[in-house]
Amino acid sequence: MDLLGFHALAAEEHGLVVVATARADGSIQSSVVNAGVLPHPVTGQDVLAFVTYGRAKLGNLRRRPWTAVTARSGWRWGTVEGSVEIAGPDDPLPGVDDVPALLRAVFTAAGGSHDDWDEFDATMARDRRAAVFVTPARVYSN
Template structure:
């Protein structure tokens, strides 16, 4: 099942905070806490989980070698997990159909999908560029959650 509804319902309940897991070169799991949200894929049909990652981060390094990941959202005792294939779009991972302006807007879209707001989008854009931030788009292959009470 790949319906992201259960995952999307949890995002506003805890500021989009999720645990994101990638596979390290030694086949172990690397986990980090990120802000994530659900959005339409910017280049094709379908919804994905999106997050913004700092350039040079371990998660990006791991995804380049093994482009699969798992992300878990939770609120109280409710949780939802998405397993899938990951795409990176950023200054160090260019995509032929995403220019600098499209990347700037995509990073803002992901931030908003995760529940973020900003008083100065120019400052946000500058910080994203300086930190070589990249968009990570997780296409769901499997979605599961606990039953809601």
């Protein structure tokens, strides 16, 4: 499986994936997000991306910028492991100037749509949401 195969698998379940991060004590924190594949906003390389907010996941990723993301459909599954970069109001990423447009791009790459983009932008800003980019080091499946 490659990254585009992973994206196709995730799309079968509306882009829903499980993101695993390491807590400070080394234990694993997992959560479900919508993820998609798009070109990295600086390098142009295809990466896996999702939008998130809150202290747990972002704190874990800031401390240890590595994750495993798993998608499944039926009994088929695939995992992307890789290094992480974060772009958001609390995590400036050199080369990224328009965070609201970037969050929209990641959201739509993950299969999302919205009837009111101004409302979307306001929610993203209020929640201090960030885009997370996973550069694949390993992609594997059953």
